[in-house]
Amino acid sequence: MADRKPRTSMIELKNIEKSYKLKNGFYYVLRQIDLTVEQGDFVSVMGPSGAGKSTLLHILGLHDAEWEGEFYLLDQPVHKLKQKERVNLRKKHTGFVFQSYHLLDDLTVYENIELPLSYRDVPHSQRESIVCDALDRFNIVGKRDLFPSQLSGGQQQLVAIVRAIVAKPELILADEPTGNLHSDQAREIMELFKRLNSEGTTIVQVTHSEENASYGKRIVRLKDGWMEK
Amino acid sequence: MRSLEAIQSVSLGFRTNNILTAEVYLADAKYPTQTACNLFFDKLLAKLQQLPGVRSAAIVDDLPFSGGFGMNAFGIVGQTDPPLKDMPILRSQIVSIDYFHTLGITLLRGRFFDDQDGSDKEKVIVVSDEFAARFFPGQDPIGKQIHDVNSIGLTPNAYTIVGIVPAIQHDRPDFPRAPHQVYFLYSQSPFAPRITNDFTLVLHTQGDPVTLVNALRQSIAGIDPTLPLTSIYPFDQVIYDSFASRRLQMTLVGAFSVAALVLAIVGLYGVLSYSVSLRKRELSVRIALGAQAANILGLVVGQGLKIAGVGLMVGIISALTLNHLIEWALFGVSAADPISFGASVLVLVAAALVACLLPALRATRIDPIRALRE
Numbered sequence A: 001m002a003d004r005k006p007r008t009s010m011i012e013l014k015n016i017e018k019s020y021k022l023k024n025g026f027y028y029v030l031r032q033i034d035l036t037v038e039q040g041d042f043v044s045v046m047g048p049s050g051a052g053k054s055t056l057l058h059i060l061g062l063h064d065a066e067w068e069g070e071f072y073l074l075d076q077p078v079h080k081l082k083q084k085e086r087v088n089l090r091k092k093h094t095g096f097v098f099q100s101y102h103l104l105d106d107l108t109v110y111e112n113i114e115l116p117l118s119y120r121d122v123p124h125s126q127r128e129s130i131v132c133d134a135l136d137r138f139n140i141v142g143k144r145d146l147f148p149s150q151l152s153g154g155q156q157q158l159v160a161i162v163r164a165i166v167a168k169p170e171l172i173l174a175d176e177p178t179g180n181l182h183s184d185q186a187r188e189i190m191e192l193f194k195r196l197n198s199e200g201t202t203i204v205q206v207t208h209s210e211e212n213a214s215y216g217k218r219i220v221r222l223k224d225g226w227m228e229k
Numbered sequence B: 001m002r003s004l005e006a007i008q009s010v011s012l013g014f015r016t017n018n019i020l021t022a023e024v025y026l027a028d029a030k031y032p033t034q035t036a037c038n039l040f041f042d043k044l045l046a047k048l049q050q051l052p053g054v055r056s057a058a059i060v061d062d063l064p065f066s067g068g069f070g071m072n073a074f075g076i077v078g079q080t081d082p083p084l085k086d087m088p089i090l091r092s093q094i095v096s097i098d099y100f101h102t103l104g105i106t107l108l109r110g111r112f113f114d115d116q117d118g119s120d121k122e123k124v125i126v127v128s129d130e131f132a133a134r135f136f137p138g139q140d141p142i143g144k145q146i147h148d149v150n151s152i153g154l155t156p157n158a159y160t161i162v163g164i165v166p167a168i169q170h171d172r173p174d175f176p177r178a179p180h181q182v183y184f185l186y187s188q189s190p191f192a193p194r195i196t197n198d199f200t201l202v203l204h205t206q207g208d209p210v211t212l213v214n215a216l217r218q219s220i221a222g223i224d225p226t227l228p229l230t231s232i233y234p235f236d237q238v239i240y241d242s243f244a245s246r247r248l249q250m251t252l253v254g255a256f257s258v259a260a261l262v263l264a265i266v267g268l269y270g271v272l273s274y275s276v277s278l279r280k281r282e283l284s285v286r287i288a289l290g291a292q293a294a295n296i297l298g299l300v301v302g303q304g305l306k307i308a309g310v311g312l313m314v315g316i317i318s319a320l321t322l323n324h325l326i327e328w329a330l331f332g333v334s335a336a337d338p339i340s341f342g343a344s345v346l347v348l349v350a351a352a353l354v355a356c357l358l359p360a361l362r363a364t365r366i367d368p369i370r371a372l373r374e
Helices: A053-060 A083-093 A111-119 A123-139 A153-165 A183-198 B001-010 B034-049 B100-102 B128-137 B209-223 B235-242 B242-280 B280-288 B293-329 B338-364 B369-374
Strands: A009-022 A025-038 A040-047 A068-074 A094-097 A172-176 A202-206 A218-223 B019-025 B054-060 B070-076 B088-094 B126-127 B145-148 B158-165 B181-185 B198-205 B231-234
Touching: A009 A053, A009 A202, A025 A053, A025 A202, A040 A053, A040 A183, A053 A068, A053 A172, A053 A202, A068 A083, A083 A094, A094 A153, A111 A123, A111 A153, A123 A153, A123 B145, A153 A172, A153 A183, A172 A183, B019 B209, B019 B235, B034 B054, B034 B198, B034 B209, B088 B100, B126 B128, B128 B158, B128 B181, B145 B231, B145 B369, B209 B231, B231 B235, B235 B242, B242 B280, B242 B293, B242 B338, B280 B293, B280 B369, B293 B338
Parallel strands: A040 A202, A040 A218, A094 A172, A172 A202, B088 B181, B126 B158
Antiparallel strands: A009 A025, A009 A068, B019 B198, B019 B231, B054 B088, B054 B198, B070 B088, B070 B145, B126 B181, B145 B158
16 A cells, blocks of 8 residues: 555544444444544534444544544554554543543542543653643532542533543544533533634534534534445 | 471481381290390391392391380489389380491490490490480490399399490481480390390391392291291381371372462452453443553452452461461471461462453453443
8 A cells, every 4th residue: 555645634534334243244333434534623423323423433532443444543544553552542642521421430530530641651740730730620629539429410521521631632532422411511511622622622522412513513424324425 | 398398308317228127026936035036136137248239237126217116214323213103214226236337327435236245245235315415414424334124023134335326316307306215235135034026127238228128038038937027118118108197298288278279269260250340341441541451450450469468468367376276287397487478478479360360351351332332
């Protein structure tokens, strides 16, 4: 394969396919996905349940390595990278927000937010100042020693978002980030995403809500694994 | 294990290799007197000394490590005897002239028995250094006399000390060493009129002692064809067999220890496997947040080692508290021996690592997407 030209895109997907082997053949979850996300973009991925939205997001988040096609993340050919290189790329450039928050129950708010930094080999002294800055920036200093079970759903998702961005990733991937929140809390979270995007962070979110999608710059629709043109 | 090693490494004070032993019993019907018995052994020893491959030959009534030892009350000539019940007891061995030479027992002072010590001469004995120090402290024991005791009114026999030898290990080192060891010369018929007719032959051979078994049988048959020869063994095998109960004890303790170790490994493995299945979501989140395989491995192994550490602490405290219960079974090793404790801790930590490794490796292979979706 010839060397590629330098790119400026955050994400470039070419003919991405994801399938599961069944008894009678293959079951395709994603078909021929071509997608480019520029740096600073805010993309909302929409579609009915089972369309492949979360699967696509986990491929973008480098959690899933079982797919075919070409995937460039900041010009790095993900499809050619080894597992360890993918993990390093993920740690360096991405932050992930889950629908169910997935905060660790036996860690405090502070410790949950600190976790991604500890896996990025950030020295302890720096971690403390970074986490304290983040707590301050998002007005949750008072919650630092609470456990997730002591927080509301909105507060838990806020902590999850802070955890996703604490390492200053260029790309945030959010899988239905407001799916478990009521409308006021959802609006606050979307406003936060908008603010982060305006500060330069690229965001790709999966959502069922047209209102939430409207916070983004464009919408990508999936149906039965195909991307609607 | 270290106790057994310590026991087996104790210096016995005599030679055990290249020694052939065999028991000879002279039945009363054919050998009714001590003189008849002594004549037989005189002839036999003279014949055995001539056998090719034999360096020296001797007899002893109670071979070391064979379980027996004569015990006789005695008094010291020139001193008033205490009542019989308070008289000291000596541990006697009735031997032939070459016994010390055959077993390589060294002479510390005086002389060994020799051909001048005839049956009609002064009765002589060789005593151990412990005996000499105990009964003749600060004196030269050579020339001093002791006498035996009999309860049927006969005149006691007096015996003159002519030599001092080191006290030997007459039985396993974990048994108390027989004190007051005294050697009598069989040709002087000690303790007469009591007859000693049960002896063990001891041959120091040039090579493998087993090769001389047939020659030994033929030599005895040449003197008395009807005499049975029993329990023919190389001496080192006699010594080895005497440790059989110790080895069995070690094998049993070892087997139970291994079983306990296997149970501990299986238990820890089970607990950790279950824990990993319970922590699947947490581990998946950690992987999704950037944890490498090494981080997950460290997390699970660390959890396992914490459990093992608690177990170790409980075990060490229990062992230090209860170790006096096994002191009786130890030799040359303290019940709180730091090397044994250290080795046990190392083995248990290694076992814990083995038990942790499989669940930890399984944890690194968790598919975070599937686990988080579940």
